[in-house]
Amino acid sequence: MKLKLHIWRQKHAQDKGKMVTYEVDGIIEDMSFLEMLDVLNEKLIVNGEEPVAFDHDCREGICGACSLTINGIPHGFEKETTICQLHMRHFKDGDTIYIEPWRARAFPVIKDLVVDRAAFDRIMQAGGFVSAHTGGVPDANATPISKIDADKAMDYAACIGCGACVAACKNASAMLFVAAKVSQYAYLPQGQPERKKRVLNMVAQMDAEGFGGCTNQYECEAVCPKGISVAAIALMNRDFLKASLTDAS
Amino acid sequence: MSALVRFFQSTILSKVVMAGTGLVLVLFLLGHMIGNLQMHIGQEKMNVYAETLQHLGGVLWIIRSGLLLFLVLHIIASIRLKALNLSARPEAYAFKNTVKATLASRTMIWTGVMIALFLTYHLLHFTIKATNPQFGGLVDAVGRHDVYSMVVLGYQNVLISIVYIAAMVLLGYHLIHAIESMFQTLGINHPKYNSFIHRLSVTLSLVIVIGFISIPVGVLFGWIALPAGVVAL
Structure with missing residues (x-):
C-alpha cells in the first residue's frame, strides 16, 4: 500500500x-x-x-x-x-x-505531533480525587453501592484523558473530560463529601487553562475512544449550578 | 453585583445565562405567535387584541423592558462565549472535518446576527412604524388603531413578506439547536426523556415558524384580506 x-x-x-x-x-x-x-x-x-x-x-x-x-x-x-x-x-x-x-x-x-496536555493534570489536581484515610484496608462491603451506580461510575471512569474531546470540539472545550472526571465520583458515596468543591474547583481550573465553552454539538462524544456520553456534561452543569448556588465556603 | 460578575466569569454560568434568557425569549415567541394568529380570525379580533395590549400601559413597558434585558443578556453572553471559543483554538486544522455537528449548531452565531438585524427592522416596521409610516395611522370603524390593516398592507408588499418569511426560517434554524441545547445546558439529560426533548425541540421550532409564516403567506394568497373600506395604497 x-x-x-x-x-x-x-x-x-x-x-x-x-x-x-x-x-x-x-x-x-x-x-x-x-x-x-x-x-x-x-x-x-x-x-x-x-x-x-x-x-x-x-x-x-x-x-x-x-x-x-x-x-x-x-x-x-x-x-x-x-x-x-x-x-x-x-x-x-x-x-x-x-x-x-x-x-x-x-x-x-x-514538537511535530506532540502536544503538552499538562492542563488536564492541573484540572485533576484541582479536584479529580477523593480524600481517603490511609492505613488499614476497609472491609470489602462496608460501603454498599448499587450495581447500576457502580456501572455508571465505571462508564465515566473509562476516560483515558487523551484529549480527543478537546481536539474535536470547535471551541477546544474540555467539558467532556472534566465532566467524566466529575461524574465518576458523583455516583459513588466516596465522592459525596467533596462533591461541590470538586466541581467548582475543576471547572474554575478548566476555565483558567483557556479551554472554550460547550456549544452542544457533541463532536467530543462522537470521537471519544471510550464512548463517554455527553450526559456527563449535563450532570456536571447540574452539579456546578447547584454548587454555585449552595456552596457555603 | 459580584454574583452577576461570577455568572459571566465561568463558561458554564455564561451558558446558563444563554439558556435561561433563551427560555424566556422562546416563551415570548410562542405567546407573540399565538397572539398574531388572530390575524386569521379577522380585523375585529386582531384590533381588540392589539388595543388590550396597548391598554396595559405601565405593565406593557415592564414586559418590554424585561424582554429587552433578556435579549441584551443573551447577546452579551453569546459574544463573550464566542470570543472565548475563538481564542481557545488559535491555530486551525488544515483539514477541517466534523462527525455529527449539525449545520444549525455550526451557524448559531450567524442565524443569531441575522435575527437581531431582522428584529431591528421588525420593530422599525410595526412598532415604531418608521419604515412604512403611511400604514401606521389607520383606524377601524369604531376608532381603534387598525393593526389588522397595517399588517395586511405591509405584507401585500411581496419583498417585505419575503424578508419576514426568510427571517422566520432562520429563526427556526436557530431554535432547533437552541431549544435542545437549553435542556442540556441546564443539566436535563436523561435516556428516558432525550428523544422527547429532541421531538419537542423540532416541533416547537416548526410550530413557531409555521405560525408566524402563516400570516404573510395568508396575505399573499388572499386568505387574510383587507376589510371593506380600506384600500391598498
Whole structure:
C-alpha cells in the first residue's frame, strides 16, 4: 500500500511549523496507524532526516498517550478507537491522509505531533480525587453501592484523558473530560463529601487553562475512544449550578 | 453585583445565562405567535387584541423592558462565549472535518446576527412604524388603531413578506439547536426523556415558524384580506 501523507512538522514549541508532504510505500494492511508512521520514520532516519515525533505508549488503546488528528478527526474515523488501534486495512492504496496534532490553546505543541496536555493534570489536581484515610484496608462491603451506580461510575471512569474531546470540539472545550472526571465520583458515596468543591474547583481550573465553552454539538462524544456520553456534561452543569448556588465556603 | 460578575466569569454560568434568557425569549415567541394568529380570525379580533395590549400601559413597558434585558443578556453572553471559543483554538486544522455537528449548531452565531438585524427592522416596521409610516395611522370603524390593516398592507408588499418569511426560517434554524441545547445546558439529560426533548425541540421550532409564516403567506394568497373600506395604497 502506498500513501501520501501531509504531516504537521514543528521543530519546537516556538517554531511556526508547517504541513509537510511525504510518500510512504510498503504499508501492510495489518499494520496499525502508528506502525505506518514507524515505517515512515525509519525511512526518514535512513535518509538522514528528523523523524516525526508523536506520542504513544501502550499501543493497545488504554493509556491515552496517542493523539493524532486524521483528516480533521481526532483518532480517525473508526468509532470508539484510539489511533494506535486504527489499522491500515481501513485505508486504500493511494489515499491522501492529513495528520495533525490536537489543536487547542491549552494544548501547546511541543514538537511535530506532540502536544503538552499538562492542563488536564492541573484540572485533576484541582479536584479529580477523593480524600481517603490511609492505613488499614476497609472491609470489602462496608460501603454498599448499587450495581447500576457502580456501572455508571465505571462508564465515566473509562476516560483515558487523551484529549480527543478537546481536539474535536470547535471551541477546544474540555467539558467532556472534566465532566467524566466529575461524574465518576458523583455516583459513588466516596465522592459525596467533596462533591461541590470538586466541581467548582475543576471547572474554575478548566476555565483558567483557556479551554472554550460547550456549544452542544457533541463532536467530543462522537470521537471519544471510550464512548463517554455527553450526559456527563449535563450532570456536571447540574452539579456546578447547584454548587454555585449552595456552596457555603 | 459580584454574583452577576461570577455568572459571566465561568463558561458554564455564561451558558446558563444563554439558556435561561433563551427560555424566556422562546416563551415570548410562542405567546407573540399565538397572539398574531388572530390575524386569521379577522380585523375585529386582531384590533381588540392589539388595543388590550396597548391598554396595559405601565405593565406593557415592564414586559418590554424585561424582554429587552433578556435579549441584551443573551447577546452579551453569546459574544463573550464566542470570543472565548475563538481564542481557545488559535491555530486551525488544515483539514477541517466534523462527525455529527449539525449545520444549525455550526451557524448559531450567524442565524443569531441575522435575527437581531431582522428584529431591528421588525420593530422599525410595526412598532415604531418608521419604515412604512403611511400604514401606521389607520383606524377601524369604531376608532381603534387598525393593526389588522397595517399588517395586511405591509405584507401585500411581496419583498417585505419575503424578508419576514426568510427571517422566520432562520429563526427556526436557530431554535432547533437552541431549544435542545437549553435542556442540556441546564443539566436535563436523561435516556428516558432525550428523544422527547429532541421531538419537542423540532416541533416547537416548526410550530413557531409555521405560525408566524402563516400570516404573510395568508396575505399573499388572499386568505387574510383587507376589510371593506380600506384600500391598498
